[in-house]
Amino acid sequence: MSNADALGVIEDDDQIVHVSAGAVGAIVKSEVEAQLDAAHKYPRSIRRFLDDALTLATQTQEIAESCMFALPRDGKLIAGPSVRLAEICASAYGNLHYGGRVVDEDDKFVTAQGGAWDLQKNTRVTIETRRRITGRNGKRYSDDMVAMTGNAAASIALRNAIFRVIPRALVDQVYAKVKLVAVGDAKTLVARRTEILARLNKIGVPTDRVLAKLEVKGVEDIGLDGLEVLIGLGVSIKDGNTTIDEVFPSTAPAPAAPEQDGQRISMGAKAKGKGKDDAPPAGREPGSDG
Numbered sequence: 395m396s397n398a399d400a401l402g403v404i405e406d407d408d409q410i411v412h413v414s415a416g417a418v419g420a421i422v423k424s425e426v427e428a429q430l431d432a433a434h435k436y437p438r439s440i441r442r443f444l445d446d447a448l449t450l451a452t453q454t455q456e457i458a459e460s461c462m463f464a465l466p467r468d469g470k471l472i473a474g475p476s477v478r479l480a481e482i483c484a485s486a487y488g489n490l491h492y493g494g495r496v497v498d499e500d501d502k503f504v505t506a507q508g509g510a511w512d513l514q515k516n517t518r519v520t521i522e523t524r525r526r527i528t529g530r531n532g533k534r535y536s537d538d539m540v541a542m543t544g545n546a547a548a549s550i551a552l553r554n555a556i557f558r559v560i561p562r563a564l565v566d567q568v569y570a571k572v573k574l575v576a577v578g579d580a581k582t583l584v585a586r587r588t589e590i591l592a593r594l595n596k597i598g599v600p601t602d603r604v605l606a607k608l609e610v611k612g613v614e615d616i617g618l619d620g621l622e623v624l625i626g627l628g629v630s631i632k633d634g635n636t637t638i639d640e641v642f643p644s645t646a647p648a649p650a651a652p653e654q655d656g657q658r659i660s661m662g663a664k665a666k667g668k669g670k671d672d673a674p675p676a677g678r679e680p681g682s683d684g
Contacts, residue, residue, distance in 0.1 A: 451571070458572045461476055471623060479565070483568065509552075510552075526543075598638055607627075607641070607642055
C-alpha cells in the first residue's frame, strides 16, 4: 500500500476535491479580518489620494476625455464623471473593495450589480442597474449585443457604487481638473472645437446633427460647455453605452405625402381660370361664344 492510499489521497487529475462550507467560510473570514486590520493600520491620506487621482486622470488629454460621459435620458442630458474616473479614484483611494457583475437576465432586461466597500470606514454600498435588451420593434438583441449591454450596465452600477462611497466633494475636485485638461479654456476653444467636430464627422456624425443636439445655430456658438457635452457623448458612444442615432438623431424632414390626381387642386391654377370648375362644356372650343 502506498503512502497516498494510506492517507486516502486520490491521485487522479479528473477528480474534484470538495472543501466544506465551514472551511471556505473560515478562509474568507480570515482574509477579510486581515484586510480590515491592514486598513486600520495603514489609513489613507486624503492629500495623497487627490495627488494620485489627479496624476492618473490628467496624464494625457485622451485619458482626461475618457473620464467624462454624457447620455440622453428621458429628454434630458446626463453628464458627469465616467466609470474610468471611478476606477482611477477607487485605485487611488485605497482600502476599498469594489466590483460589478450581471446578476439577472430575462427576455427584455439585463440587471447588473455594482458594489463598493470602504474597509477603513466600514461603509458598504450595493447598487443595481437595469438595461433593456430589446429594440424599438420589440426584437431581442443578438447575443453579442446582450453581452455588451450587460457589461455596460455593470460598469454603470460599479461607477455609481464607487461614487457613493468616495465622498463626492473629493471626486468633484478631481473632475474639475479633468474637464480643464479635456475641454481646455477660452484660449484653446477654437482649436479644440475644430478637433472635436472633425472627430465626430469622421465617425459619421454630420455637423448639422451636432448643432441640433446642442440647440445652437452655428459652429461659432459652441462654447466650452458644449464641448464638454460633445466629449462626453463621444465617450459614451465609444464605450457602447449608446449609439450615434440615439445621441444625434437625423434632422432631415419627413417626406411629404404624394399627391393623387383629382384630390388636390392648385390654387394658382384655379385663380387663372384653369381650375376644374372653369373647364368649357364638352364639344366647345376654348374661347368660343357658344
